[in-house]
Amino acid sequence: MLELYRLYKSWTGCVASTLLSPSAFIISLCLWVCQTRFPMSSPSKSGSSYGEEDIELRRGPWTLEEDTLLIHYIALHGEGRWNLLARCSGLKRTGKSCRLRWLNYLKPDVKRGNLTPEEQLVILELHSKWGNRWSKIAQHLPGRTDNEIKNYWRTRVQKQARHLKIDVNSTRFRDAIRCFWMPRLLQKMEEAAYSSSSARETQTSSMSVPLNQAPQASPDPLSQGSLIINEPMKSLNHEEKNLRSGENWNSPSTSSSHSMKVTHQFPQISELPTSPYEFGSIAYNPKGCYYVDNSSYDIGAFDLSSMSAMGDLDNSASNCHVAEINWVRGEMADNLCNMEDLW
DNA sequence: AAGGTCATCAACCGCCCTTCC
DNA sequence: TGGAAGGGCGGTTGATGACCT
Structure with missing residues (x-):
C-alpha cells in the first residue's frame, strides 16, 4: 500500500492540486476497489441488466475523484x-x-506553465x-502535449x-514570424543565456568558462538540436561584421563584449535567401544569420543557417524581399509591437 | 459593483487509420 | 476480405477567469 502511495505521489507530484493525503488516498483506493468489484452498486445504472449501454457517461470537467481513479487504475494496469480501462476502472x-485526460493532464511528465521562448x-x-x-510537433517538445x-x-x-489582418497561412505572416518573431525569441533566449552566464561568472569569478560553453542556455527540445553561444564579436566573420557595419544597420553606439552569436542547430540545412535584407534593428544576410540589435546589451547575431523549416517556406529567397520590406516596415511594423504580448 | 467582452485551455467531436477476428 | 473496435489526430466548443467599461 505504501509502495502504491509512493508511486501515486511521484505521479501526481507535478499536479499538486490532485495530491491526496495517505488517508485520503486509501479511502479513494477503497472506493475504487468497491466500484471495480461491485459495479452494480453504481447509482448511475439503470434498468435490470448491467450493460455498457446502461451506463450514463459523464462529460465535462474531471473531478478529483475521477482523476484519482484513473491514476490508480493506470498505476495497477498501465496505459492503453x-x-x-473506462469499463473496468469505475x-x-x-x-x-480517459486517454485524453491522462495524456494531456495526469501523465507525470506533462509540463505545466507557459511555453518557454525555446519551446515557442x-x-x-x-x-x-x-x-x-x-502531435508530431509535440514529439519534439518533451512534456508538452499536442493539445x-x-x-x-x-x-x-x-x-x-x-x-495583422493577414492570413495565418500567408507568406507575409510567415515572413513576420521568421523576420521578427523568431529573432525576438532568439533574443530572449540570448538574454536569458547571458543573464544566467553573467550570474555564473559572478558566482564563480575565479573560473574561466568560455562563453561558448555556456551551455545549457537552453535545453534544446530537438533531439538533434543544440544551442551554442559563442563569444560574439570574436566569432563574427568578416562578412557578418560588414553587414553589421552596413549603413542601414541600426548599430548601437557601444560595442560591449556582451554580444553573442547564438547558433540554433536544426536537423537539416535548407535553402536560404540569397540577398541580405533588414528590418529596422533586425537584419538577415544570405548566410542565414539574423542580427538583432538590442541597445541594452549590444548586438546579438543569430545564426539560423541550419533551420530546416526555412527551406519549407516557399520562396525563401524572395520572401523578405525589398518589396516586402516596405510593407513590413509600414503597416506590419505598426502592429508588430503587439507581438510583445506573446511572450 | 455589475455587466459585457475577450482570452485561455480542458474537453469533446468526428474523421481516419490500424489492428484484429 | 470485410467489418468492428480501438486508438490517434486535428478541429471545435464551452466553461472559466481576467480585464474593461
Whole structure:
C-alpha cells in the first residue's frame, strides 16, 4: 500500500492540486476497489441488466475523484486499452476521454506553465515545416502535449495574424514570424543565456568558462538540436561584421563584449535567401544569420543557417524581399509591437 | 459593483487509420 | 476480405477567469 502511495505521489507530484493525503488516498483506493468489484452498486445504472449501454457517461470537467481513479487504475494496469480501462476502472467516461485526460493532464511528465521562448521557437520552426501536425510537433517538445501546442498556436499565433489582418497561412505572416518573431525569441533566449552566464561568472569569478560553453542556455527540445553561444564579436566573420557595419544597420553606439552569436542547430540545412535584407534593428544576410540589435546589451547575431523549416517556406529567397520590406516596415511594423504580448 | 467582452485551455467531436477476428 | 473496435489526430466548443467599461 505504501509502495502504491509512493508511486501515486511521484505521479501526481507535478499536479499538486490532485495530491491526496495517505488517508485520503486509501479511502479513494477503497472506493475504487468497491466500484471495480461491485459495479452494480453504481447509482448511475439503470434498468435490470448491467450493460455498457446502461451506463450514463459523464462529460465535462474531471473531478478529483475521477482523476484519482484513473491514476490508480493506470498505476495497477498501465496505459492503453482505454475502452477496457473506462469499463473496468469505475469511471463513467469514454475510453477516449480517459486517454485524453491522462495524456494531456495526469501523465507525470506533462509540463505545466507557459511555453518557454525555446519551446515557442521550436513550435514556430516545426509548424512552418509540418503545418498543423500537432502531435508530431509535440514529439519534439518533451512534456508538452499536442493539445497545448495547438492551443498556443490558435490563441497566440493566429491572434497575431488576425491583428495583422493577414492570413495565418500567408507568406507575409510567415515572413513576420521568421523576420521578427523568431529573432525576438532568439533574443530572449540570448538574454536569458547571458543573464544566467553573467550570474555564473559572478558566482564563480575565479573560473574561466568560455562563453561558448555556456551551455545549457537552453535545453534544446530537438533531439538533434543544440544551442551554442559563442563569444560574439570574436566569432563574427568578416562578412557578418560588414553587414553589421552596413549603413542601414541600426548599430548601437557601444560595442560591449556582451554580444553573442547564438547558433540554433536544426536537423537539416535548407535553402536560404540569397540577398541580405533588414528590418529596422533586425537584419538577415544570405548566410542565414539574423542580427538583432538590442541597445541594452549590444548586438546579438543569430545564426539560423541550419533551420530546416526555412527551406519549407516557399520562396525563401524572395520572401523578405525589398518589396516586402516596405510593407513590413509600414503597416506590419505598426502592429508588430503587439507581438510583445506573446511572450 | 455589475455587466459585457475577450482570452485561455480542458474537453469533446468526428474523421481516419490500424489492428484484429 | 470485410467489418468492428480501438486508438490517434486535428478541429471545435464551452466553461472559466481576467480585464474593461
